[in-house]
Amino acid sequence: MLALSIAWRQCRSLWASGEIRVLLFALILAVTATTSVSFFTDRIQSSMQTQGNVLLGADLVVNADHALPAAYLAEANSRQYQTSQALEFTSMVVNADSSALAEIKAVAAGFPLRGHLTISKQSLTTAKGEPETAGIPARGTVWLEPRLAQTLGLKIGDVVGVGESQFSVAAFLLQEPSRGGDMFSIAPRLMMNSADVAATGLIQFGSRVKYQLLVAANPDSTIRNPSMEDFAKWLTPQLARGERVDDIRSARPEMRNALNKAQQFLGIASMVGVILAMVAMLLASIPYVQKSLDAYALMRCFGATQQLITQILLYQTLLLAAVGSVVGCVLGFVAQFGLAILAGRLFLETLPAPGWMPVVLGLITGFATLFTIVWPQLMRLRAVPALRILRQDLEGNVRSNGLMFLPALLVLAGLVYWHAGEIKLAAIVLAALSGLVLVSGFLAYAGMRIVRSFGRLNTNMQQFGVIKLGLMGLRRRPLLTITQVVGLSMGLMAILLLAFVRNDLLQHWQSALPADAPNRFMINIQADQIAGIHDLLSRHGIAHADIFPMVRARLISVNGHAIQAEDYKDDRAKRLAEREFNLSWAAQMQADNALVAGQWWQAADAGKPLLSLEQGLAETLHLKLGDRLSYDVAGTPLELTITSLRKVEWNSMHVNFFAVTPPNVLDHYAANYITSFHLPQGKDDVLNALIKQFPNVTIINVAAVMTQIQSLISKMSYAIEFVFGFSLLAGLAVLYAALMATREERMRESTLMRVLGAAKKQVVLAMLVEFLCVGVVASLVANVFTNVAAYYLATLVLDIEYQFNGWFTLQAVLVTIALVPFAAWLVARHQFNQPPRVLLQSI
Structure with missing residues (x-):
């Protein structure tokens, strides 16, 4: 209890004196950045998956060319899933002397399970201006797509013949979410109630019919649904010939690719929070340990043993980890909640409720980061000699063994893999980070050796003397300088990697599925009709x-x-x-x-x-x-x-x-x-002209699916932009906290320089020169390794074309070089306006 009591009192004392605030602030920001990004990306991923499932009308669809076994429906119901069923087949529909081929879909109650059917009960001229959502057609009625109604000259209330039955046209079908599971639509849609199928007499032995069982997780949060993947695994060995299971990833390759890439990007965004957290804690722990040397030397004078000091350090670390992790998780939840509300108003539908996994991740990040990075630093304090009270230059055996930071590297690797979700993505990022640490550390060391040679030169030029003074600042703190260069390089690489991958991914989506992508296919064209089709499309201004x-x-x-x-x-x-x-x-x-x-x-x-x-x-x-x-x-x-x-x-x-x-x-x-x-909206008369002039040609309509896919990709693009912007702000905040960690030591140096007669301008310029050198090295190394990592991520993970953007890279270098000195000036600017006497009293 003595150790706990001393640890508590010491934490309060350090907080009151401000010596522990930077460390705790860095921990809180680190956990906040990690949890908020994890909360938000988790909800975005769930939302994108749900919106992607709108293209199927369900989370999972069982398709077959025969009636499905009742056991499939029974198993889905036993798992408390939502279910519905549908039939699809083609048939001629008749209105007086006119007839047309239609794709008939008979749906049961609850259809669709994802998304909404959009209809209009107005005339065709105003149908698109008066949309409304509805359930399914009532018995004895049908809904028609406008193109089918135009072909047959039908309006609301007219009667259309389907097989042996007559049905009243109750509405025009404007949008059917579930068409995403079938890309090609040879004929326009007629939707009816499944209870009316038997009366049509169209389903006979040998009829080509697609039977569907639609399954979706129950949105009621009080019901704990088993995993949909578990249901798919149960179904797979039960499937007979002619049966298959589709989800959005298997049914629509376009959406599978888009969802996979979006989720991989969100994983990279989460990794950025983890990397920045580790960097901030590493930089913040160094000055904290330096400030604690005198306190523990005094404890040694009063007879404290190394065991007691170890217990005090352990309790102190636990207290910091608990407070920082809990506060960070709360702030992370509040931040993502506000962002989710804003995001929902801007571009997304209602986001799913957040889960608890980001909280677990935040707590693990906080405790693991503090113990693996700060604890080795604190262990150095055990060896502080009591004689340090008299001689400030004595630190005892406080030099850290590099192996002490091996657990921190393992924790970083584990957290990166957790966020990445796949070993290839994590391996590329970790390999790039390892190379960056080695190269940036070597360059920082080599730079200090050059500075040492430069320091032997004599000059009377005042401006050159200020530059020399700033460069000497790098030499006076070799360990801190190398740590700052490495830390800033890692943080900058994390943010730049997110920016580079975001640009490549958005450009890939824009080029892969542009707004003018083809939305009609024409098949069964004969050789002697090619010239006529070319001429007709050209006359109507249709590029093909x-x-x-x-x-x-x-x-x-x-x-x-x-x-x-x-x-x-x-x-x-x-x-x-x-x-x-x-x-x-x-x-x-x-x-x-x-x-x-x-x-x-x-x-x-x-x-x-x-x-x-x-x-x-x-x-x-x-x-x-x-x-x-x-x-x-x-x-x-x-x-x-x-x-x-x-x-x-x-x-x-x-x-x-x-x-x-x-x-x-x-x-x-x-x-x-x-x-x-590509057929623009409002040019349906072109299709009528084609069919009239070339009646043998079949026109396949993919416009509805194209619209849905483009809408979803647009939403994913907004989500990625939003997550990137938030990750960028969180990263800048954490890096700013890391720069604050060096404030006290620089205050002492600037005070000494002011006492010895240096002007405020000279002190400021010397500091800016020092951080300019740090920023130059960090930005150059970070940009080189970012481009290397982005190349391998694009080609090996995201499977998209890597596009080196020299102008963007140059901008990143210039902004970084300017940002690092500016951030350092923001941290220390208040001390430059104080007289030397006040500064001496403060230290």
Whole structure:
């Protein structure tokens, strides 16, 4: 109890004198930065996942070409999930003498489980101006997409025939969230109540129907739902032929990529908080230990043993860790709560409630950081000799062994991995940090050696003397100088890495899915119709891509061995082995394709049986360069040799193919053509003109899904901007606290300089020169390693193109060089306005 009592009284005394405030302030800021970013990113991740699930209408969808077993629904209900069911099939719908093909969706109560159906009960001319959300169509009524209503000349209240039944048109369907699970829409939608399906007589033996079971976690927080991943794992071994489980990541590759990249960025943002926390604590602990030397030397004079001093230090560290961690967690929660409210008003729907994991992470960060970084520093105090009371130059064996900081490095690595969520991301960041520490430490040491040589020069120039005085300040504190350079380099790298990755990610999204990306596909085009389609689209001002040929073929063997679905374990591989492929030909590789293996053909290769495959398809079917693939093209064999593998940017929404040959290879086979184009809103008359002039052409509408994907990516972009801005402010606050830790020592030096006759201007300039040197070294090293880490993160983790931005890098260097001296001046500016007598009394 004696040790605890002394530790408590000493903490109060140190707080009253201000000697412990910087350390505690740094700890609170560190935990606040970590928890607030963790709280906010956790809620943003949950929100993005939920909004992504809107594209499916659920968290998970079970699809099948036959009625689903009742056991699936029973298991979902036993887990207290929300459930709904739906049917999808195509059929002709009739209005008097007019008829049109429609994609019919029959939905049950509760549909959709995520998002809302948007309808209008006004006329078509005002439908888009009067949207409202609704449940599902009532029995005996249907909802039509405006395009279907225009084709059949229907209005609200008219009757439309579906199979053997007649239904009243109750509303126009403006938006259906669940269409994200099926990218291509060959015909417009008609939605009806599932209870009316039997009366239509359309579902017969052999009918092509897609059965769906939609599942979502219950939003009621009082119900503890088992993990949706656990339900998917339970389902997977139960699935029969023709059944599959889709979530947003498997159903929509575009959203899978976007969500993965966004979550990886948020993980990097959380890592920034951890790194800055460790840096701030390291810098704040050094002056705190220096100030405590006299107090513990006095305790040694009064007979305190090393064991008692160790106990006092232990209790003192626990008290600081508890207070700083708890206060930091509370402030972090308050900060993210305000940010979440602001974010919800700006660009997001209601964010999910925060979980408790960020609190646990904040407490672990606070205690682990303080003990692993500050505790080794405090252990130095045990060896302070009692004679230090008489001789201030004596510190005893207070020099730290570098191995004492090994636990701090291990804790940093563990926290970085925790935030990263994957070992590759954590390894790249840690490797870059390790290299940065070594290089920045070496440069700081080498710089001080140069300064030592520079100090031997004599000069009478006043300005040069001030510079020399500032440089000598680096030499007087070698350990602190190296620590400052390393610490500032780590902090700057953390912030700059976040900025660089953010820029690359946002540019990738903007280029991958621009606002004018194709939202209509045209298939079944005949060769003699190409010129007419070009002319019609041009006359209406529609920009479109090239029209590509395609030949239907089935893969039958690889290197002479017959291919069978049973040869593959992967479900996708089995489906690919059974399906037909679209072969195409091209002289030049498309701009959204990249060669990853082999060589593209030359003009002289026209007519040669060569083949270029998409990389993912080749990996799924275990194909490689040099393999001979045999296809069956309408009963005629065709053998091709793989000479190249391509990476295809499917997110571009342009027409692309798994398999491409040189020109003239497929000339003897029947082919039709396909193209894509962007149809602006309000130009639906172009589609009517196309169908009227080319009735055999099928137009596939992907506009609804494109709108939803673009909306979600836009929201994720805002979230990333917001998290980056907050992380930047938190990082600057922590770095500012780290600079405050050196204030007392510099106050002593400036006081001595003022007493010896130095003017205030000279003192200020000397300090600015010193921190300018620190800022130059730290910024240059941080920018070099940031670019290296950003390159590997972009290419190995985020799988996006790395774009070196020289101008942005130069700006970062210049801003950093100016920011470090300015921040140091902000910390020490009040002492420059005081006379030397006041300063002497203060110390």
